[in-house]
Structure formats: structure tokens, C-alpha cells
Amino acid sequence: MRAAAFALLWMAAPAAAVTCADVSYEGNSYTTCSVDAVTEDLRLFLRDDEGAVLGSFSAVDDFADEGTLVFAMNAGMYHDDRAPVGHYIENGIEEMRVIPNAGPGNFGLLPNGVFCLTDDAAQIYETLDYLDKTPECRDATQSGPMLVIDGDLHPRFLVDSTSRYLRNGVGTTQDGATAVFAISNNAVTFHEFGSFFRDFLKLPNALYFDGKVSRLYSTDLRRSDFGFQLGPMVGVVE
Structure with missing residues (x-):
């Protein structure tokens, strides 16, 4: 499927819809899910009402008993106890502060970023920009590295990298009206994954969630x- 045709497909998706599709780009296979952030109930999930980590899609579906889970994806790196590595807010309550400094692993490969949800928008902020602008996020998850930045x-992605994994992440439109989630169906490099968001999906900002x-x-x-x-998951309940 050509990039322009696919862009028209998800940009023209009807309101109150989650549109998922399998696509190929530059020899790699991806699955994308486009979410209307204005109309859909898009939110983060980590713990149940007793504070226990949900941990699975089926547990999220059971927890969201007011509707049906129609889409979900892991949404940020986590420790062995499945607590978030970076900044995490769910339904206005902060569980983990922002981590602004460089560190080990992909999370600390600066610049990293924050995926921020309000009741009618989804935006991705580079972490220092997030700290500077202090947006009012209902839900937020910090991960890294950024895949696409404006x-x-x-800048650290290498065309000839040999590091290949299944990877997933999210990109947002400039106006925050649409979030497009993507997962690779075969092992890809960071450069390939970032290029998919920038050159195929044509999104100005995108954030890596995790690999493997x-x-x-x-x-x-x-x-x-x-x-x-x-650990943290993002999903849509209808």
C-alpha cells in the first residue's frame, strides 16, 4: 500500500472509530491502529481499584466493565514489579515523576518523551519541552527514545544498525486529533521504525514504547x- 493512500485512509476514518490495518513498508511488515482522540475513550491502564497491576489485555477488558476493550497496546517501559520506569499519570493521579536525565538503556537515550492524553486530544512532547510547557494531561506515560521529533x-539512529527487535510506538498529528499506534511484525531497527512514522505515516512526532x-x-x-x-498499557473502550 502506498504511503499517500494509507495516510488518506486513516485521516479519513470516521469519527468514533479505531481503524487497524496491516501494511508493508521498505520490506518490513507493520500493524497500525489509528484512534480518533477527540471522540474515542483513549486512556492508560496500569492497576485495578485495589492497586494490583492489571498486566494483561484480558484483565484490562474485565476492569473496564463499563464497555468493551477494542484496542490495546503496551505503553511504556517498566520494572520487574511492572511499575513504570518513567513519568506516569492515570486519571489525573501521578504515580511516577518525570525522569529528565540520560540513563542506561533505550529509555535513557535522550531525547525521550511523554505521551499525553486529555479528554479530547493526544500529544507527544519531548521530555524537557514537557517540563517547560507543563500540559494538563489526564493520562501520561514517559518512554524513550523519541522516534520522530518535529x-x-x-539523532542517534543509525542506518546500518544491526540491533533488530519487534518494536512498538505511537505518533500523533500536529493538532492532536489523531494518535496512530504501530507495531512491527518482524524485527526492525530504530532507524527503520522511526522512518516508518516519519516517511510513511507522515507524523511530526512519534515515541517508542518498547521492544521484544x-x-x-x-x-x-x-x-x-x-x-x-x-506494565502500563494504552487502550480504547467502547
Whole structure:
């Protein structure tokens, strides 16, 4: 599928819809899910009402008993106890502060960023920009590295990298009206994954969620990936 045709497909998606599709780009296979952030109930999930980590898509579906989970994805790196590594807010309550400094692993490969949700928008902020602007996020998850920053790839991504994993992340439109989530169906480099968001999806900002543990749930595609218990997750309830 050509990039321009796909862009028209998700930009023209009807309101109150989650549109998922399998696409190929530059020899790699991806699954994307486009979410209307204005009309959809897009939010983060980590713990149940008793404070226990949910950990799985089925647990999120059971927890969201006011509706049906139609889309979900892991949404940020986590420790062995599945607590978030970086900044985390859910329904206005902060569980973890912002981590602004460089550190080990992909999370600390600055610049990293924050995925911020309000009741009618989704935005990605580079972490220092997030601290400077202090947006009023209902939900927020910090992860890293940034994949695309104001139309540019992360400066540390190498075209000839040999580091390949299944990877997932999210990009947002400039106006924050649409969030497009993507997961690779084969192992890809950071450069390939970032290029997919920038050059194929044509999104100005995109954030890496994780690799190896990357998983997707989509009723549209009848897909529910299995694996290790997860930490933060993002999902849509209808």
C-alpha cells in the first residue's frame, strides 16, 4: 500500500472509530491502529481499584466493565514489579515523576518523551519541552527514545544498525486529533521504525514504547498477542 493512500485512509476514518490495518513498508511488515482522540475513550491502564497491576489485555477488558476493550497496546517501559520506569499519570493521579536525565538503556537515550492524553486530544512532547510547557494531561506515560521529533528522526539512529527487535510506538498529528499506534511484525531497527512514522505515516512526532515485549490487542483484526505480563498499557473502550 502506498504511503499517500494509507495516510488518506486513516485521516479519513470516521469519527468514533479505531481503524487497524496491516501494511508493508521498505520490506518490513507493520500493524497500525489509528484512534480518533477527540471522540474515542483513549486512556492508560496500569492497576485495578485495589492497586494490583492489571498486566494483561484480558484483565484490562474485565476492569473496564463499563464497555468493551477494542484496542490495546503496551505503553511504556517498566520494572520487574511492572511499575513504570518513567513519568506516569492515570486519571489525573501521578504515580511516577518525570525522569529528565540520560540513563542506561533505550529509555535513557535522550531525547525521550511523554505521551499525553486529555479528554479530547493526544500529544507527544519531548521530555524537557514537557517540563517547560507543563500540559494538563489526564493520562501520561514517559518512554524513550523519541522516534520522530518535529519531523526529524532521533539523532542517534543509525542506518546500518544491526540491533533488530519487534518494536512498538505511537505518533500523533500536529493538532492532536489523531494518535496512530504501530507495531512491527518482524524485527526492525530504530532507524527503520522511526522512518516508518516519519516517511510513511507522515507524523511530526512519534515515541517508542518498547521492544521484544511489544504486543497488540485489536478486535478489528481479531488479534490478541500473548507473552510476559505487562506494565502500563494504552487502550480504547467502547
